[in-house]
Structures are given as structure tokens and as C-alpha cells.
Amino acid sequence: MSKNNRKCYLCGKTYYYCPNCTNDYNKPTWMFMFESENCFKIFNALQLHYQKSLTDEEMLTIIDNSDISELETFTEIPKRQIKDLLSKRKNQVTEINETDTQKVKTVPKKSTRNKK
Numbered sequence: 001m002s003k004n005n006r007k008c009y010l011c012g013k014t015y016y017y018c019p020n021c022t023n024d025y026n027k028p029t030w031m032f033m034f035e036s037e038n039c040f041k042i043f044n045a046l047q048l049h050y051q052k053s054l055t056d057e058e059m060l061t062i063i064d065n066s067d068i069s070e071l072e073t074f075t076e077i078p079k080r081q082i083k084d085l086l087s088k089r090k091n092q093v094t095e096i097n098e099t100d101t102q103k104v105k106t107v108p109k110k111s112t113r114n115k116k
């Protein structure tokens with residue numbers, strides 16, 4: 001059996017990847033840094049978000065569609081970034097709820113808002 005020789009940049013899990021070995025030769029290049037496509041996608045998106053190429057909302061959508069069930073074991077920087085975002089959303093949700101209760105009759109439809 002092969003030994004785990006790499007550590008995922010996002011979740012910190014160790015895994016095995018050997019770009020020069022026949023078994024792993026055809027595997028995607030992100031395997032240099034990440035043990036799963038899920039981690040790769042999240043990390044990639046976090047970088048785009050950090051560079052302001054993704055909005056908070058877009059980033060949260062990606063998080064929603066990804067697996068962050070093991071967030072607590074993620075490496076420090078991505079974990080902090082994700083947690084910051086999730087707490088921002090919590091604040092937003094509270095704000096929306098407050099306005100909703102104040103003017104229940106005129107709740108704007110979410111889907112028609114913020115369209116470019």
C-alpha cells in the first residue's frame with residue numbers, strides 16, 4: 001500500500017498522489033494540492049473571492065453547493081475566511097427578518113433583486 005505523501009491545502013487531510021506513477025498519471029493537476037475536487041473548488045473560489053472577483057453572495061452559493069461538513073478541521077486561513085462569510089450571512093438574514101416583520105406586506109422577491 002502507498003503512504004500518504006501529501007496534505008490537502010484546504011482540509012488538511014493527508015492523501016497519496018504521485019504524478020510520476022502510472023496510477024496517478026492521468027489524474028487532474030489540482031491533486032498536487034488537494035485531495036478532492038470539492039476542496040479544490042472551495043479553495044479556488046476563496047482565492048477569487050479574496051481578490052474580489054467573486055462577491056460574498058457568489059462565494060456563499062459555492063459554499064452552499066460544496067461540502068464543508070468538516071470545516072472545523074480545515075486549515076486556518078480558509079476556515080477563517082469561510083466562517084467570516086457565514087457570519088456575514090447570518091447578520092444579513094437577521095436584518096432581512098427585521099425588515100420583513102416591519103413591513104410584511106411589501107416583501108421584495110429575492111429572485112428579481114440584484115440582477116445585472
Ligand SMILES: [Zn+2]
Binds near residue numbers: 008
Ligand atoms: Zn481537502
